[in-house]
Amino acid sequence: MDRRKEKELEKLSPFEVKNTLISYAEDSHDHAFINAGRGNPNWVATLPRAAFFELGSFALLESKRTLTHLPGFGGLGEKKGVATRFKAFCTEHAASEGVQFLEQALEFLTQKKQFDAETLLHEWVEGILGDNYPVPDRMLECSEKIVHEYLMQEMCAGDFPLPEGSFDLFAVEGGTAAMFYVFNSLKSNRMLNKGDTIAIGSPIFTPYIEMPELEDYALKKIEVMEDEKMAWSIPDSELKKLRDPKVKAFFLVNPSNPTSMKLDDSTLRTIASIAQDRHDLIILTDDVYGTFADNFTSLAMLAPHNTILVYSFSKYFGATGWRLGVIGIHKENMFDQHIASVSDELKDTFRIRYGGISLDPDSLKFIDRIVADSRAVALNHTAGLSTPQQIQMTLFALLSLMKGGDEYKQRAKHIVRKRYHALLKHSEGREIVSEHDANGAFYYVEIDIQKIAMETHGKDFFDWLKKKYEPIDLLIKLARDNGVVVMPGAGFDAPDWSLRISLANQSDKQCEIIMDAIEAHINSYYEVFFTK
Structure with a gap:
């Protein structure tokens, strides 16, 4: 593929790029097809x-x-x-x-x-x-209590105490639906308006980058960057951006995607302190990978007043096809306070919007507005996640809550860590992140091609490589020549010359094959450079 076409391909979402790479890989008849692009685990509970x-x-x-x-x-x-x-x-x-x-x-x-x-x-x-129909529409009563118990166990497993009070939960069709519903209701309730500025914890799952840019929301973005040199924690110099009152919201994935590192305790405390000072700061934390990290604590436990928790059961239980997720908002929260404090004009607007489903729309809680908005309000009477899905979600939660839950967790964590170790064995001794790192989830791994190229063949080689080729060229070669599909790191706001490998759906041997192929292509680039 010529460079012009490669540049065009790089404009697409990484998930669309992945589909193109899959077509190349499937045509690579000399090699087994290895799809390390999508994070669908190859195990089930x-x-x-x-x-x-x-x-x-x-x-x-x-x-x-x-x-x-x-x-x-x-x-x-x-x-x-x-x-x-x-x-x-x-x-x-x-x-x-x-x-x-x-x-x-x-x-x-x-x-x-x-x-x-x-x-x-x-x-x-x-x-x-x-x-x-689901009754209550937000979540079945017993199911909500069980899943709440699960979240309190798994989202506050570190040294932090549980927050006082409890959370209201809305059972939804996976983390994807949760994202859309939250964005939509923040907009509908004028908590985020076109032209507002939000902060994104980068690198991050691509839709959190792409959705704010859509005409539907038209939000301005600033990045709060994790620092690779600090084991992907967020330095205070970046976190201070959240103190700016023009920043209305902070969206993050924790542990992160693609770096698969959880925020350290110091970073959590700093963000919670900022939230305490800024009662109006909206925080959305997507914690789907939290169960793969040691002693994980969600920001929702430290800053419950400000935070919307999104959690999906898909990865931990091998249930991406089930579409199981929850939105959690603490019963005492800034969202309800915002609704109560808006102007009389806005209250009239909300009364018109929600008046058909409540005799007292002024008192309708934000999470119940999310439920209604998920069905364009008028169809609120048919809102809610299908009840068989809720029962399966409940049984997944019970697996962790009962005797044997810790054994399942240790085995799930061992699966991805063992694959990470297999990847490291074939990286010529270069450690990406220590497999014993306390903040690692190891569901994905980000490979820094620039770092490998410079350590192996020097800065002049990488400068030539960057000038001669597009970053996606390596991904295309991996697909066409080796049948290996990986994701471009740039699509997650990671460095341009980086790629993401999913460890969840690969065998140990496939991890070795992937790393061998990456290094072989870097060496083949070097042969061209050396003979130029």
Whole structure:
């Protein structure tokens, strides 16, 4: 591909570039296709899935009890006596690991968390059958309590105390939907307006860069840059940008994508201190990779008044196809305070917008406005994540909350760290980030091509390489010559001459192949430079 076409390709989102690279790689018949571009894990959590299917079988029996005279039809499950019938079902299917999980879950929730057995089981039966609209539409009652417990465990696992009070949760169709819903409602409620300035913690997941630029939002952006020399933490010189009152919001992914490093405790404390001083600063933290890091604490736990928490179950449980996520907002928050303090003119605007769903729209909480806005308000009566999805989300959460959850976590972390180690073995001794780094999540790794080129062949070589080729040229060569697809780092606001490798969907051997191919191409560039 000539350089002009490469420059055009570099203008695309990295996820669109990936599709082009995949087409090249699939045509590379001499090599096995290795897609290290997308972060879809190549494992699944089996036990909560086994429980889901067994629960479905029980729910069908419950349905058939209430409508027996029409073949192929079932009725709605009955709450009365459901706990007794469930116990009999478990006895009959005692050998099933899914049933054993359900029994343990019921005991855990009723004995340790004081859930009412019949209320819980009735929600599970109705939910997994999907025989009713989600009620409440924001999240089923028992499901919200269980997922809240999960988030408090996994999002505040370090040395910080849990915040006082609790969070309201909105179950959504994965982190992607969460992002859209939050952006949309911030705009609709005039918390972010066209021309406002927001800060982006860079490098970052590409949509956080691209969405603010859309005509729908037209926001100005400044970057708050992580520093590679500081193990990808954010220096105070960058964080002070958040003290500027013209900066209305700060969006970050933590641990980051593509660098896969969590913010250190010092950085968290500094941001929380800024938020305490700036009660009007909106913070959105996307913490999908938090469960892969040691002792992870979300910014939502340190600055709950200011923060919107986005979490997805997709990566940790191998469930990208399930589309499971939550938005969390603390019950005492600046968003509701903002709504209460707007001008009478804006209140009239909001009354018109939300008056059809509430007799007291002035008191409608921000998170409930997100629910309504997710269905253009007029369709609020059909809002909410499908109930079978909510039940599977609940069972995923229970896997972590019950005995054995820590073992699952250690194994999931071991998978990606082992692959990272395989990658390092074939990087000629160059350490990217220590595999023992306390802040590492190791779900992705960013490869600094400039650093490798300069360390291997010197500054003059890299200056020539940068002048002669586009950064994407290496990615195209990897796809065409080796069947390897990786992502351009620049698309995540990482350095131009960098690339992102997903460790989640590669074997150890494939990690070795990828690094060998990268270094072979750098050496082939050098041969051209050396003979010029």
